Amino acid sequence: MATQTLPSVLVTTDWVAQHATDAAVRVVEVDVDTTSYDQGHVPGAAGWNWTTELCDTLVRDIIPVKKLEELLGKTGIDNKTSIVLYGDNNNWFAAWAFWQLKIYGHEDVRIMDGGRKKWLAEGRDLSTDKPSFPAKTYKASGADLSLRAFLPEVQRAVAGKKAALVDVRSPQEFTGEILAPPGLPETCQRGGHIPGAKSIPWGKNCNEDGTFKSFDELKALYAAQGITGDQPVIAYCRIGERSSLTWFTMKHLLGFKDVRNYDGSWTEWGNLVGAQVEKP
Amino acid sequence: MKPEEQSRRQQELAGWPVTIETYRLGDVYHCTIANVDPGARFARADGATREEAESRAIEKATRYLAQTRRFTT
Numbered sequence: 001m002a003t004q005t006l007p008s009v010l011v012t013t014d015w016v017a018q019h020a021t022d023a024a025v026r027v028v029e030v031d032v033d034t035t036s037y038d039q040g041h042v043p044g045a046a047g048w049n050w051t052t053e054l055c056d057t058l059v060r061d062i063i064p065v066k067k068l069e070e071l072l073g074k075t076g077i078d079n080k081t082s083i084v085l086y087g088d089n090n091n092w093f094a095a096w097a098f099w100q101l102k103i104y105g106h107e108d109v110r111i112m113d114g115g116r117k118k119w120l121a122e123g124r125d126l127s128t129d130k131p132s133f134p135a136k137t138y139k140a141s142g143a144d145l146s147l148r149a150f151l152p153e154v155q156r157a158v159a160g161k162k163a164a165l166v167d168v169r170s171p172q173e174f175t176g177e178i179l180a181p182p183g184l185p186e187t188c189q190r191g192g193h194i195p196g197a198k199s200i201p202w203g204k205n206c207n208e209d210g211t212f213k214s215f216d217e218l219k220a221l222y223a224a225q226g227i228t229g230d231q232p233v234i235a236y237c238r239i240g241e242r243s244s245l246t247w248f249t250m251k252h253l254l255g256f257k258d259v260r261n262y263d264g265s266w267t268e269w270g271n272l273v274g275a276q277v278e279k280p
Numbered sequence: 281m282k283p284e285e286q287s288r289r290q291q292e293l294a295g296w297p298v299t300i301e302t303y304r305l306g307d308v309y310h311c312t313i314a315n316v317d318p319g320a321r322f323a324r325a326d327g328a329t330r331e332e333a334e335s336r337a338i339e340k341a342t343r344y345l346a347q348t349r350r351f352t353t
Contacts, residue, residue: 123283
């Protein structure tokens with residue numbers, strides 16, 4: 001567990017092994033590689049595809065509220081269900097799903113610390129069966145947009161320095177040496193970073209086994225870059241999923257009050273006509 | 281089922297360091313390849329043997345990595 005003060009958002013692999021099929025719990029795998037679920041998953045876990053099920057497929061946007069209600073309902077989730085998310089790449093898209101569920105007000109949502117990586121490393125059971133669930137009715141609340149940053153807020157942050165910007169991409173992406181992680185499609189016209197952003201790569205939040213670092217380690221990591229939670233913070237990456245993990249760390253493990261995920265991220269800023277780009 | 285014969289190693293493909301992970305689940309070997317930094321999985325393949333799964337995944341990974349450009353900063 002990352003912290004002694006805010007432990008309720010993380011569960012261990014042991015806990016999941018004991019509670020994955022509890023009636024009040026629904027475990028859901030969300031991966032960067034959308035085929036990972038088919039390579040074996042936590043027995044009883046559902047699988048969500050971030051490219052089709054956790055977004056608006058016509059507009060570049062998060063999942064619309066009606067679509068979310070349908071997705072949760074058909075996954076056998078109601079407003080009282082404890083949702084436990086996990087996935088590959090140290091929970092990148094599990095954090096993306098967590099962020100969206102919090103935007104729509106789901107109360108009890110947690111992340112399995114260490115994600116798919118730790119579950120596999122521990123040699124735990126995997127299943128290739130796709131479970132079906134009795135449908136339930138889900139009613140989402142209105143979107144809490146205080147968790148999300150849009151372009152104008154980022155532009156104001158750059159101009160007025162009233163919010164700190166945290167770039168969670170790799171150092172090579174931050175400097176503009178590469179436009180996307182090696183092996184992945186380039187999605188921008190310019191490399192570099194948003195002026196004034198601090199570089200705190202997402203991976204520094206995690207231990208080698210995929211679990212989150214301790215509260216004290218995380219606090220020191222962010223404080224070293226002047227990010228203490230005393231002022232609003234906006235996190236971004238390339239498309240908003242790595243920054244969801246950093247948003248989760250700052251908001252739910254460190255307890256910073258005003259943290260937003262800029263899901264437009266570098267794919268928006270690095271393509272924007274007239275936007276200033278900084279290169280070290 | 282439990283994952284068996286798990287292996288994890290780092291090597292260089294097309295000039296980039298990657299992590300290659302393979303395990304067997306039942307009769308199928310699953311191989312995934314991730315870049316070391318930032319750690320994103322970007323190629324995977326299955327096969328009836330470890331060699332088959334890994335060679336397929338490496339072929340895909342090498343092709344994808346060849347498209348990653350480096351710029352002077």
